[in-house]
Amino acid sequence: MAPRPCIEPGCLDLAVATRCPSHQAALERLKRQRRPYTSAEKVRRARLVANWIATYGLVCPGCPWNEGRPHPVDPRTNPLTADHITPVAEGGPENGRLQVMCRKGNSSRVSRERSR
Numbered sequence: 001m002a003p004r005p006c007i008e009p010g011c012l013d014l015a016v017a018t019r020c021p022s023h024q025a026a027l028e029r030l031k032r033q034r035r036p037y038t039s040a041e042k043v044r045r046a047r048l049v050a051n052w053i054a055t056y057g058l059v060c061p062g063c064p065w066n067e068g069r070p071h072p073v074d075p076r077t078n079p080l081t082a083d084h085i086t087p088v089a090e091g092g093p094e095n096g097r098l099q100v101m102c103r104k105g106n107s108s109r110v111s112r113e114r115s116r
Contacts, residue, residue: 045082045098052080052100063105073102081106 003014006023013020019027052061058075062068073080083106085099086092 041094048082048098049080049100060102060105061100063101064108066102066105071102078102078104 001016003016005011006013006015006020007018008020008023011020011023013022015021015024017024058073058080060066060071060073060080062070079102080100081103082098082100084092085097088094088096
């Protein structure tokens with residue numbers, strides 16, 4: 001991908017993605033400050049996904065990306081992820097229930113919720 005201008009207003013640096021490296025790093029720091037993603041949370045999510053795979057295999061249980069139907073996933077291009085059923089950003093508890101979904105489905109669900 002060819003470098004293009006950073007999307008941050010007033011920044012003239014080039015970026016391979018959407019933001020230049022310094023603005024991307026600042027954004028990541030801000031995200032961690034708002035909601036730290038602890039190692040315990042990473043372990044909790046990894047266990048849920050591992051248990052899901054052991055029980056059902058590499059199958060997404062159904063997601064908006066695939067019109068709510070279960071479908072097989074490729075762990076290299078569209079791995080299974082665990083995410084909060086009620087987003088923390090919408091008042092859900094940090095230790096709330098998680099759901100397993102493929103990355104494409106999780107991304108499309110989050111995009112749709114943010115556009116509401």
